[in-house]
Amino acid sequence: MDDQLSRVFSALADPIRRDMVARLAVGDAGVNELAEPYDVSVQAVSKHLKVLEEAGLVSRTRQAQRRPVHLEAEVFDLMTKWIERYRRRAEERYRRLDDVLAEMDTEQTPEKDDERGASR
Known part of the structure; x- marks a missing residue:
């Protein structure tokens, strides 16, 4: 699982590949269609x-002469689970920090009141 996750994150590290994935989220596209907005060759696309395919993010099918590229959205479930696990851990740490800060604030509040009373 972590090996595939590493490949997915590595594949998405490139801005062109991230953009391709975003465009494929709208629907399947051919290599020429995907190459249009970039100043790179069809071979580069x-x-x-190939990197996206090896990471499991896309697949290619054959429709007559056309080979559309399809986004494999299930891979995002793997990423989401991984991110969610660490998000929950971070939230728990922040909750504990909030509790400590609230406790510190409660302990300091009576001192502030005593200082105000003494200055009057």
Whole structure:
């Protein structure tokens, strides 16, 4: 699982590949369609797609002469679970920190009141 997760994050580290994934979220596309907005060759786009394919983020099918690229959205479930696990841990730490700060604030409040009373 971690090995695939590493490949997924590594594949998404490149801005062109992230953009391709975002575009494929709207629907399948061919290599030429995916290459259009970039100032790179179709061969470079094919290499980017190979990285995405090896990470399990996309797959290619054959429809007559066309080979559309399809986003494999289930892979995002793997990423989401991993991120969620660490998000929950971080939230728990922040909750504990909030409790400590609230306790410190409660302990300091009576002193502030005593100082105000003494200055009057």
